[in-house]
Amino acid sequence: MAAVFQSERFFREAWPQISQAFASPTDAASDVEWIVGVAALEAGARILDAPCGFGRHSIELARRGFQVTGVDFSETELDRARKAATEAGVPLRLVCQDIRDMEFPGEFDLAVNLFSSIGYFSDDEDRLVIDRFWRALKPGGVFVLDTRNRDQLVRSLPPEERKRVNGWTLRIENAFDPATSRWRARWWRSKRAIAKAKEGAAELIGESEIRLYSAHELSAMLRPERWGHVELYGGLDGTPFSLDAPRLVLVGERRPRRWPPSRVLWSCSPVRSIPTARRSSSGRPASWSATTRPRPGSRGSPPRRQEYCSAFGRAAPRA
Numbered sequence: 001m002a003a004v005f006q007s008e009r010f011f012r013e014a015w016p017q018i019s020q021a022f023a024s025p026t027d028a029a030s031d032v033e034w035i036v037g038v039a040a041l042e043a044g045a046r047i048l049d050a051p052c053g054f055g056r057h058s059i060e061l062a063r064r065g066f067q068v069t070g071v072d073f074s075e076t077e078l079d080r081a082r083k084a085a086t087e088a089g090v091p092l093r094l095v096c097q098d099i100r101d102m103e104f105p106g107e108f109d110l111a112v113n114l115f116s117s118i119g120y121f122s123d124d125e126d127r128l129v130i131d132r133f134w135r136a137l138k139p140g141g142v143f144v145l146d147t148r149n150r151d152q153l154v155r156s157l158p159p160e161e162r163k164r165v166n167g168w169t170l171r172i173e174n175a176f177d178p179a180t181s182r183w184r185a186r187w188w189r190s191k192r193a194i195a196k197a198k199e200g201a202a203e204l205i206g207e208s209e210i211r212l213y214s215a216h217e218l219s220a221m222l223r224p225e226r227w228g229h230v231e232l233y234g235g236l237d238g239t240p241f242s243l244d245a246p247r248l249v250l251v252g253e254r255r256p257r258r259w260p261p262s263r264v265l266w267s268c269s270p271v272r273s274i275p276t277a278r279r280s281s282s283g284r285p286a287s288w289s290a291t292t293r294p295r296p297g298s299r300g301s302p303p304r305r306q307e308y309c310s311a312f313g314r315a316a317p318r319a
């Protein structure tokens with residue numbers, strides 16, 4: 001099997017040169033508004049933002065009084081996050097770490113992975129990263145993952161994109177490999193104006209590759225024995241998920257710990273069907289109303305026996 005392309009060099013060297021041109025603090029404020037609502041957070045809740053980049057979501061969350069930990073492996077991005085937090089006058093815990101190595105034992109009420117920050121590794125390692133988020137959450141804690149909608153991207157990815165960045169032109173050559181479901185990009189910098197950037201002397205600043213998952217693949221990676229009801233959205237504003245939505249957002253809840261209670265392996269009757277999302281007038285899923293959904297950090301009522309079983313009829317491993 002061919003080795004998986006490593007995007008580490010791109011994120012360490014090229015991305016910090018362009019990150020702020022791609023992601024604005026204004027978007028982050030509206031993203032956070034929606035995330036806080038859908039997660040039904042209590043005041044002072046603890047939040048993990050990984051990878052946090054230059055901290056745009058972390059800072060917006062900290063402004064709202066939450067206790068935020070941001071993780072990223074780029075010192076450059078973390079320095080920016082540190083400075084922005086000081087300017088905003090908010091406390092922020094920043095950890096320089098590879099997200100594959102995160103070890104936070106059941107600390108958080110909410111964990112977020114935003115702006116296409118999954119798919120940088122092999123499928124097995126991406127699964128491991130999702131398990132790191134599961135481990136980091138308290139039972140009942142909420143996970144929000146936001147990435148590109150593969151099924152929309154394959155039909156709309158332009159072979160080339162151009163963008164003005166700090167007085168120079170960034171040209172991105174895109175290619176999607178349907179055999180591996182990986183989106184490859186070559187990122188060129190040119191001093192020429194946008195229209196002439198192709199002809200101008202351009203410098204290759206980096207190459208990236210991201211595995212894009214379809215909605216059903218990512219949903220399956222949130223293993224049912226570990227994650228409760230998983231909702232899909234088409235954006236960090238509650239847009240319904242569809243083939244045409246540019247984003248794919250998953251909202252899942254960590255199941256309570258310590259099941260099954262003993263090593264007994266029982267035979268499972270089929271898992272009850274997962275209810276389709278019902279929305280309340282507030283736009284939040286009615287199935288997560290304040291009366292039925294355990295508050296983050298609380299155990300809530302124990303899951304029913306059928307919920308202990310994975311969709312494959314196996315007893316779930318112990319947490």
Ligand SMILES: C[S@@+](CC[C@H](N)C(=O)[O-])C[C@H]1O[C@@H](n2cnc3c(N)ncnc32)[C@H](O)[C@@H]1O
Nearest residue numbers: 011023051052053072073074097098099114115
């Ligand atoms: C597309 S940016 C998103 C950052 C942030 N979530 C946002 O919305 O602005 C991806 C981030 O992942 C970080 N990153 C890439 N690979 C990483 C790894 N293995 N461990 C930790 N951070 C990583 C990069 O440094 C970069 O800041």
